[in-house]
Amino acid sequence: MSQDHPVKFGRRSMLKAGAAGVGSLVWAPLLASPAAVDASIADLFDGRVAQSGRVTVKIPPITENGTSVAFRVDVESPMTQEDHVLRIAVFAEENPVPDIAHYELGPRAGIASVESRIRMNGSQRIRAVAEMNDGSLWTGHAFSIVTLAACLL
Amino acid sequence: MLMIRIKAPVKATKGQVIELKAMIQHKMETGYRRDKYGRQIPRDILRRFECLYNEEVVFRAQFFPAVAANPILTFYTVATESGFLVFRWVDEAGVEAFDKVELEVV
Numbered sequence: 001m002s003q004d005h006p007v008k009f010g011r012r013s014m015l016k017a018g019a020a021g022v023g024s025l026v027w028a029p030l031l032a033s034p035a036a037v038d039a040s041i042a043d044l045f046d047g048r049v050a051q052s053g054r055v056t057v058k059i060p061p062i063t064e065n066g067t068s069v070a071f072r073v074d075v076e077s078p079m080t081q082e083d084h085v086l087r088i089a090v091f092a093e094e095n096p097v098p099d100i101a102h103y104e105l106g107p108r109a110g111i112a113s114v115e116s117r118i119r120m121n122g123s124q125r126i127r128a129v130a131e132m133n134d135g136s137l138w139t140g141h142a143f144s145i146v147t148l149a150a151c152l153l
Numbered sequence: 154m155l156m157i158r159i160k161a162p163v164k165a166t167k168g169q170v171i172e173l174k175a176m177i178q179h180k181m182e183t184g185y186r187r188d189k190y191g192r193q194i195p196r197d198i199l200r201r202f203e204c205l206y207n208e209e210v211v212f213r214a215q216f217f218p219a220v221a222a223n224p225i226l227t228f229y230t231v232a233t234e235s236g237f238l239v240f241r242w243v244d245e246a247g248v249e250a251f252d253k254v255e256l257e258v259v
Binding site for chain 1: 170171183185206209211212213214215216217218219220221222224225226227228229230231233
């Protein structure tokens with residue numbers, strides 16, 4: 001099949017190769033990983049185990065530019081004095097640092113939702129963990145394919 | 154002076170959940186980039202944000218380098234009484250930036 005396409009090294013593939021080359025040189029010892037995210041979560045929440053559910057992460061399925069990606073985290077909670085969200089922490093699996101941001105809220109928030117913009121160093125899963133006032137942890141995640149990675153630019 | 158943009162309702166009914174949007178102009182330099190001579194560009198990011206409703210903290214955030222430049226935040230609070238909403242950012246050197254809006258609760 002490749003003989004049918006004489007131009008094998010297009011601009012795009014060269015750019016990709018260049019970015020990957022530079023990326024691996026600069027980032028190799030720095031990158032986070034799913035395990036680093038697990039460690040970060042354990043560290044932040046004293047080793048408690050997060051159950052899956054109640055947390056929804058919304059990011060675009062395909063992102064053209066990783067330098068600014070809109071995301072939203074929603075947590076199912078009545079947000080009353082008796083039952084509310086205390087903290088929401090957001091993590092990236094392929095960024096140099098696993099932590100993205102930590103948010104502290106309480107019953108006065110009314111709705112347990114936060115929206116912001118983040119940097120994404122390549123296609124990856126964004127995970128969010130919510131801590132309830134009863135001490136339980138809930139988690140959710142979303143994946144985005146990133147065409148142009150941030151951090152290096 | 155850092156440019157700050159706040160979007161908050163001027164008037165709300167008691168008990169209503171209001172949406173607050175706060176944006177600040179800041180490069181959020183990660184500390185991972187290099188300049189054209191290969192020197193590392195030092196990290197310069199905002200570390201903390203808080204929103205005070207009549208001097209009581211209703212929302213707080215801690216930022217890491219993965220927060221995009223010119224950070225924007227959308228969050229919610231319940232309108233309880235008339236007063237002021239203060240939005241405050243602190244960078245790593247402890248330099249603060251803030252803005253204040255008035256809310257009338259009927």
